[in-house]
Amino acid sequence: MLRPGDLSTDEQIVAALKRGDEAAFVELVKRHQSLMLRVARRYVRSATVAEEVVQETWLGVLNGLDRFECRASLKTWIFRILSNRALTRAEREGRAVPFSSLDGEDGEPAVDADHFRGDADRWPGHWWSSPASWEDLPEERLLARETLSVVGDAIVELPERQHVVIVMRDVEGWAPAEVCAALAISDGNQRVLLHRARSKVRRRLEAYLDPQPAPA
Amino acid sequence: MRCAEPDCTCRELTQVLTDYLEGAMAPRDRAQLESHLEECEGCANYLSQMRETVHAVRGLRAREAVPTVPADLLAAFRAWKQDEPLPGPES
Numbered sequence: 026m027l028r029p030g031d032l033s034t035d036e037q038i039v040a041a042l043k044r045g046d047e048a049a050f051v052e053l054v055k056r057h058q059s060l061m062l063r064v065a066r067r068y069v070r071s072a073t074v075a076e077e078v079v080q081e082t083w084l085g086v087l088n089g090l091d092r093f094e095c096r097a098s099l100k101t102w103i104f105r106i107l108s109n110r111a112l113t114r115a116e117r118e119g120r121a122v123p124f125s126s127l128d129g130e131d132g133e134p135a136v137d138a139d140h141f142r143g144d145a146d147r148w149p150g151h152w153w154s155s156p157a158s159w160e161d162l163p164e165e166r167l168l169a170r171e172t173l174s175v176v177g178d179a180i181v182e183l184p185e186r187q188h189v190v191i192v193m194r195d196v197e198g199w200a201p202a203e204v205c206a207a208l209a210i211s212d213g214n215q216r217v218l219l220h221r222a223r224s225k226v227r228r229r230l231e232a233y234l235d236p237q238p239a240p241a
Numbered sequence: 242m243r244c245a246e247p248d249c250t251c252r253e254l255t256q257v258l259t260d261y262l263e264g265a266m267a268p269r270d271r272a273q274l275e276s277h278l279e280e281c282e283g284c285a286n287y288l289s290q291m292r293e294t295v296h297a298v299r300g301l302r303a304r305e306a307v308p309t310v311p312a313d314l315l316a317a318f319r320a321w322k323q324d325e326p327l328p329g330p331e332s
Binding site: 167 | 250251252253255256258259260263265281282283284285286287289290291292293294295296297298299300301302304305306307308310311313314315317318319321322
């Protein structure tokens, strides 16, 4: 009988899996399946292929369990297997782009240039009009269903690498080092992707929360 | 783009704010950025917007549906448990 807490460490999960504990396997799949599908979907052409890649990954995890050493975290190991499988599949589809590459990523600024004073101004590069403070924004407004829908839509529309990084970091709460290990990217690139992703989500939120910023 | 110049602009600050929030700035750059924030209401407000954005994105987590485990994956687990060979990745 599985007790809560039995699966709080990687060692406990791996030991349970090796015992053939089905409840432990189900718990592990439930923890990671959604994000795995999202990540896989960002490499391959269709949701069906992404599901196949995730399925293959789980088989790879089970088959490779004896090789897993708890030096790395279990989830980053699982996502490394997933990335490798997804990349192999994407290469076969002729659409492989290494996750580590920032090529093709847009370098658009965090805030549109026309929000800032021009070079001829006395204060070049400073705000034309101050953004509104959200410090006193009521929690119930920020986390209202409709606001979260705006946020969710903005995230879905992000370029693939930005999408995966913001989901791992901010939705799932992964540490930066875990994201870097799982996706084989540098810390610097992880931050660039996170910055672009958060900046775009902020713009969408601003358009929703402050549709007409007050002039200075 | 860095925020190490004494006249660091608001535009430059918006480009490096994630480095700041992630604690990835050199101490000198960080001090420069913080002194800008103290004097610039617009950038202080922008920082509040970025913080609340992260807070809202975190709010999505509670909305995630718990996935169901596909039946064929469970069947594969049971086969693995019985020491039956699992299909490897397609060659």
